[in-house]
Amino acid sequence: MPASTMRTVNLVVALALSVSGAGVLAGCGTEKATGNDGEVHRTGSLPAHVADRALRVADAWDDSEAAAMWRKGYYPMGEVIQPPQDLHHDDMHAYETGNFDLAGDLPPAPPKVGRATWESGGSLTLPLVDPQKAYQATDRASSPGPRLVVTGAKLGAMTVATSRGPATVPAWLFTLQGYATPLRRAAVNPSKLPHPPIEPARGVPTDVLAPLGGLSKVAADGRSVTVVATHGSCDNGPAVEALEAGDSVVLSASVVGSKDGICTSEMLGRKVTIHLKRPVGERMLLDASTGRPVPYTEWPRTSPSWS
Structure with a gap:
């Protein structure tokens, strides 16, 4: 030292x-x-x-x-995807395994950038993720069993825990068949480490x-x-x-x-x-082993959110 x-x-x-x-x-x-x-x-x-x-x-x-x-x-330290709180048991299994079906149209290409805004002050402009890519990252399995059906999406916002405290970030709000509230997925990727x-x-x-x-x-x-x-x-x-x-x-x-x-x-x-x-x-x-920040992970469902 x-x-x-x-x-x-x-x-x-x-x-x-x-x-x-x-x-x-x-x-x-x-x-x-x-x-x-x-x-x-x-x-x-x-x-x-x-x-x-x-x-x-x-x-x-x-x-x-x-x-x-x-x-x-912008480095998430909490979930960047939030399902409806009232998911049924079978649908929760579908969400955790990544079993989804798309039964509607997704929006066209969004604006190029969005803004993350922190509760403690400050903001950051970040590229927006295309809704198709955001959906594909959510629909990551094709295993047998129950599936969640996505019927559409629109651009909205969500709160994410980050290394700088809670932040409001752009999010894709995916409409799920049978549910009044959407599945939210952050529409911005973490900053480069x-x-x-x-x-x-x-x-x-x-x-x-x-x-x-x-x-x-x-x-x-x-x-x-x-x-x-x-x-x-x-x-x-x-x-x-x-x-x-x-x-x-x-x-x-x-x-x-x-x-x-x-x-x-x-x-x-x-x-x-x-x-x-x-x-x-x-x-x-x-x-201590890698000498790097510890990435948030939704283990065992997904790999670390950034690395």
Whole structure:
């Protein structure tokens, strides 16, 4: 860290206990180290080299050009597609699997740009997504079972949770057969990610440091975050640790333990909830393994919304 920087860092360890995403706080004492760069308070039992990696990621982003670009962009941290709240059971299954049929005409090409406007102030002009492309991104499966029928669409708006707080963005409102309220899908794509100011960690075993699968939820009060952590079929599941800094929260994922028996090669995902010392606010959520912001994901239905 630069000599001029003084930072208090809280490290919280959350172990995944179930696929539903329950997590517990764990800690094994407090270690205090003092150096030329000030004091670092470390809570938990994180290996020193992993803690050092997390600190280097936080420092690389601190006051960087990439961080400045991030704070000016549009990066969803919540769902960019919102179905009617009264979806029936079978129709909810169709929505989650992406089973749709188009039984009407979609609007012609829209205006070229739209505007995202933040509740906290500020706005950003973004290219509008063609309604046909927005529909195709929603209708992503042709599996047997119930299907939702889209009969038309019009341009409207929706509120999306973003890295800069709630924003109102243009949205395609798709009319669904049998429903009075539409399915909303954001009509703008996320901003291009800035080039990260630090390279990914290389040559590190996943039981020490692994990439995260994505961000699933930020609590309404900002005091906890739920992420998807990946693991294999012959281990005891993932663990995620959070290193809290002034401008960022760096998440370090790893795989715990091992099991005997036949192991398949599939990659599994488990939701892990990490409780923080103070609300996330506008701090960046960073992945210690990749050195990049953690993308929002609707796992297991879709891949991360941006990467």
